[in-house]
Amino acid sequence: xxxxxxxxxxxxxxxxxxxxxxxxxxxxxxxxxxxxxxxxxxxxxxxxxxxxxxxxxxxxxxxxxxxxxxxxxxxxxxxxxxxxxxxxxxxxxxxxxxxxxxxxxxxxxxxxxxxxxxxxxxxxxxxxxxxxxxxxxxxxxxxxxxxxxxxxxxxxxxxxxxxxxxxxxxxxxxxxxxxxxxxxxxxxxxxxxxxxxxxxxxxxxxxxxxxxxxxxxxxxxxxxxxxxxxxxxxxxxxxxxxxxxx
Numbered sequence: 001x002x003x004x005x006x007x008x009x010x011x012x013x014x015x016x017x018x019x020x021x022x023x024x025x026x027x028x029x030x031x032x033x034x035x036x037x038x039x040x041x042x043x044x045x046x047x048x049x050x051x052x053x054x055x056x057x058x059x060x061x062x063x064x065x066x067x068x069x070x071x072x073x074x075x076x077x078x079x080x081x082x083x084x085x086x087x088x089x090x091x092x093x094x095x096x097x098x099x100x101x102x103x104x105x106x107x108x109x110x111x112x113x114x115x116x117x118x119x120x121x122x123x124x125x126x127x128x129x130x131x132x133x134x135x136x137x138x139x140x141x142x143x144x145x146x147x148x149x150x151x152x153x154x155x156x157x158x159x160x161x162x163x164x165x166x167x168x169x170x171x172x173x174x175x176x177x178x179x180x181x182x183x184x185x186x187x188x189x190x191x192x193x194x195x196x197x198x199x200x201x202x203x204x205x206x207x208x209x210x211x212x213x214x215x216x217x218x219x220x221x222x223x224x225x226x227x228x229x230x231x232x233x234x235x236x237x238x239x240x241x242x243x244x245x246x
Contacts, residue, residue, distance in 0.1 A: 042069040043098045050215075051097055052090045053236060057082030059112065061090070071100070075108045083111035124235045125176065130224045132164050141167035143227050145175045152179045165189060168223035169202055172230040183207050186230060191218070200225040204233045212237050 045063040048071065052061035057079040066072025078086040087107040094100045128151060129144040139162040144153045154174035156167045169186045177184040188203040197217060204212045214233025218225040 041099055043094075043100055045071075048094060048098070048100070050213075051093055052076065055086065055089050055093055057086050058090065071102045071106060073108065074102060074106055075110070077110045077112055080111040083109055124238065125179065125231055127172075127224070127227055127231055130168055130172075130221075130227045132168065132223050134160060136160060138162075139164065139167060141171045141223055143168060143171040143175050145172070145179065145231075147179060152176075154178060165191070165200060165222045165226040169226040169230050172227040173204065176230070176234050180206075184234070187211065189226060189229075191222075200229045202226065202229040202233060204230055206234070206237060210237070 045065050048063045049061045052058055052063075052074075059077040059079065061077075062075045063071050064073040074087075074090070076086055076090065082089075087104060087109050090107075091102060091104065094102060124147075126146045127143070128146045129142070131142045133140050133142075137160055138157055139160060140155055140157045141164065142153065142155050144151055146152075152175045154171045154177075156171035156174060158167055166186070166189055169189050173184045173186045183206070185205045186202055187205050190201050191198050192201055194217070197219075199215050199217045200222065201213065201215045204214060206212060212233035214229040214231065214236070216225045216228035216232055
């Protein structure tokens with residue numbers, strides 16, 4: 001009797017790489033991973049890059065596709081203390097999410113000191129609260145953000161029945177604007193269907209021709225998901241190598 005081939009498992013490393021942002025339901029089963037490893041799927045480079053940039057410590061990712069649309073070269077810019085683990089975490093995340101396996105030899109890793117990590121800690125705006133209210137005549141969303149020990153709060157209002165997700169996204173952008181001292185606008189917001197649920201995707205304009213994309217999975221509160229999607233975009237921008245401030 002032929003020996004059964006051991007199925008590859010990347011779930012644990014993918015969950016560790018994404019942290020709380022990763023939904024276990026989005027991972028392929030071991031059987032699906034194995035089946036796809038025999039006939040690798042064609043995954044757009046942009047999808048691979050976006051998934052990689054959600055991995056802890058990865059500032060940016062660029063994928064060059066080769067024959068049969070398979071990743072031929074992967075360039076990662078990573079936080080210095082993640083220079084050894086980042087490529088392996090991206091490997092695991094891609095395999096768990098898409099069934100795509102990329103050999104370690106195809107990765108070029110550029111570690112960066114400082115930049116997005118002043119004073120030894122990450123530059124991140126955190127969501128401290130998102131509340132929505134309506135009085136029969138109008139709707140409003142109130143968002144509170146924190147950066148270090150300081151907090152910023154902003155309110156967005158609209159007519160009765162206004163889209164709560166858009167109000168929350170606008171309030172978040174206004175709070176970021178107050179913190180950054182520069183124009184921050186939400187230019188687009190969509191809800192998309194993903195494996196195991198829905199996610200909110202936003203486009204955020206921070207001026208100087210820079211438009212950012214952010215995404216957050218919806219977990220029963222569309223307003224909070226919209227606020228987190230805006231922060232997902234802004235925090236990736238803050239973490240870019242060499243950026244000293246907003």
